Every structure is written in C-alpha cells, then in structure tokens.
Amino acid sequence: MSTLSVQNVTYRYGAKTALDDVSFELEKGRFCALLGPNGAGKSTLFSLLTRLFVTKQGTISVAGHDLAREPRAALAKIGVVFQQQTLDLDMSVVQNLRYFAALQGLSGRAAQRNIDAALDRLSMRERAKEKARSLNGGHRRRMEIARALIHEPEVLLLDEATVGLDTATRQAITQHVHDLADDGLLVFWATHLVDEIQDNDDVVVLHKGRILAHDNARKIARDGTLIDAFMHMTDTTPEPSL
Numbered sequence: 723m724s725t726l727s728v729q730n731v732t733y734r735y736g737a738k739t740a741l742d743d744v745s746f747e748l749e750k751g752r753f754c755a756l757l758g759p760n761g762a763g764k765s766t767l768f769s770l771l772t773r774l775f776v777t778k779q780g781t782i783s784v785a786g787h788d789l790a791r792e793p794r795a796a797l798a799k800i801g802v803v804f805q806q807q808t809l810d811l812d813m814s815v816v817q818n819l820r821y822f823a824a825l826q827g828l829s830g831r832a833a834q835r836n837i838d839a840a841l842d843r844l845s846m847r848e849r850a851k852e853k854a855r856s857l858n859g860g861h862r863r864r865m866e867i868a869r870a871l872i873h874e875p876e877v878l879l880l881d882e883a884t885v886g887l888d889t890a891t892r893q894a895i896t897q898h899v900h901d902l903a904d905d906g907l908l909v910f911w912a913t914h915l916v917d918e919i920q921d922n923d924d925v926v927v928l929h930k931g932r933i934l935a936h937d938n939a940r941k942i943a944r945d946g947t948l949i950d951a952f953m954h955m956t957d958t959t960p961e962p963s964l
C-alpha cells in the first residue's frame with residue numbers, strides 16, 4: 723500500500739483543465755518534489771490533496787484512507803505548510819503550537835510531548851517562548867513545519883515553502899525537510915526551483931496539468947543536469963533561484 727496514491731485525477735475550472743488524468747503513487751521515507759513551472763497545476767493538486775477542493779474525477783488516498791469516503795482519517799495523516807504564512811504573530815511559538823494541537827484534539831501531556839518533539843526536529847526548542855513576530859522568515863517557516871508535524875502525520879505537504887527566503891535560509895529549510903524524509907515521513911514538496919532537489923529525490927514533473935515524468939532525480943537528469951532535462955521537457959527557462 724502506497725502512502726499517497728493519486729489515480730486518474732482530472733480537475734477543471736470551467737473550460738480550463740488544470741489537471742488532466744494525473745496518477746502517481748508515493749512511499750513514506752521519501753522526499754518527492756512536485757516540479758512544475760507557473761501554471762502547471764501544483765496548487766490545484768495541493769488544494770485537492772488537502773480537500774480545499776473536492777475531487778470530482780479520480781481518487782486520492784492517504785495511508786490507505788480514501789479522501790472522499792474517509793476524509794477525517796485521510797486528513798489526519800497529512801501535515802500541510804501553505805505558501806502563505808499562517809501564524810498568529812502576537813502569540814509565542816509554543817502558544818501557536820498549543821493552539822494548533824488543541825485544534826487537532828491534543829491536550830495536556832500528549833500535546834506537550836508532540837510539541838517538544840516537533841520543536842526538536844526543527845531545532846526550534848530554544849525559540850519556543852519568543853513571539854512569532856520576532857522571528858525571521860526562516861524561523862517562522864520552521865515553526866510552521868513544526869506545527870504541521872504535531873499530530874504526527876505520515877505525509878508532509880509543502881507548497882513553495884521557501885518563497886521569499888534568502889538563499890542560505892532556503893538551503894537550510896530544504897535540508898531540514900530532507901532530514902524529515904530520512905526519518906520516515908513522506909515529504910511532497912511543490913516547487914519550480916530545480917536547485918531544491920537532491921540527486922536521490924523522487925521527482926514528479928507536472929506541466930500544463932499533465933505528468934511528464936515520475937522518477938528518481940538522477941534518472942530524469944540522465945547524463946546531463948536536472949535543469950536541462952526540465953527545460954527540455956517543459957520548453958521553459960526555470961526562474962533563477964539565486
């Protein structure tokens with residue numbers, strides 16, 4: 723049983739087809755990049771995975787739970803970091819996390835244990851009492867990732883999670899998230915930046931709503947670079963990342 727299964731998903735905005743018969747399966751313990759240029763359909767797919775939009779054609783299942791038939795069980799296995807920041811800046815790091823834990827039905831010792839574990843995983847324990855407002859962009863992002871882990875999901879979805887961060891911070895966050903995959907999570911990371919992808923990662927290349935490739939990054943690159951392969955496949959020039 724795969725951890726995340728997407729089968730024959732099609733999604734339209736009126737006459738515009740944003741996703742066209744998309745199918746793939748992903749396993750836990752892996753970092754998989756959803757790589758696609760602007761307009762590829764990445765946000766639409768994430769909206770379906772998080773049930774902001776309802777899948778009308780095709781099926782999605784998470785850790786064996788069909789998202790349409792068992793939405794609560796499926797969503798309980800997903801942690802999400804959206805592109806837009808969603809913190810309460812006037813609360814401390816730990817207050818933000820406690821609030822989210824309560825929304826997930828966690829309280830008392832169980833909540834504290836999971837909060838501590840999530841802070842440790844993102845090296846944020848020493849910032850726990852600081853107001854979110856006082857944190858820089860990288861630490862705010864780490865805190866959002868810690869928050870997404872509190873209910874111990876099996877899948878971590880991140881939608882363009884490094885937008886607006888400087889290069890060093892981007893690299894640090896990207897590495898942290900790779901470490902989470904090494905610890906056993908399935909990380910599904912939407913990006914248009916090829917340099918966030920490491921040789922051993924899995925990559926789903928999405929373009930104009932269709933999957934052009936799904937393989938190990940090294941295999942997609944073949945004898946050249948992943949950037950060249952991506953440009954060739956999509957006939958685009960990737961945005962400079964530096």
Ligand SMILES: Nc1ncnc2c1ncn2[C@@H]1O[C@H](COP(=O)(O)OP(=O)(O)OP(=O)(O)O)[C@@H](O)[C@H]1O
Pocket residue numbers: 735738739740758759760761762763764765766767914
């Ligand atoms: N509300 C909408 N109404 C009509 N078309 C839409 C709507 N939202 C997105 N689209 C179109 O659907 C396609 C996929 O968009 P989507 O936002 O999912 O792509 P994306 O890969 O996330 O791109 P970006 O990186 O620019 O956010 C695009 O052609 C987009 O113009």
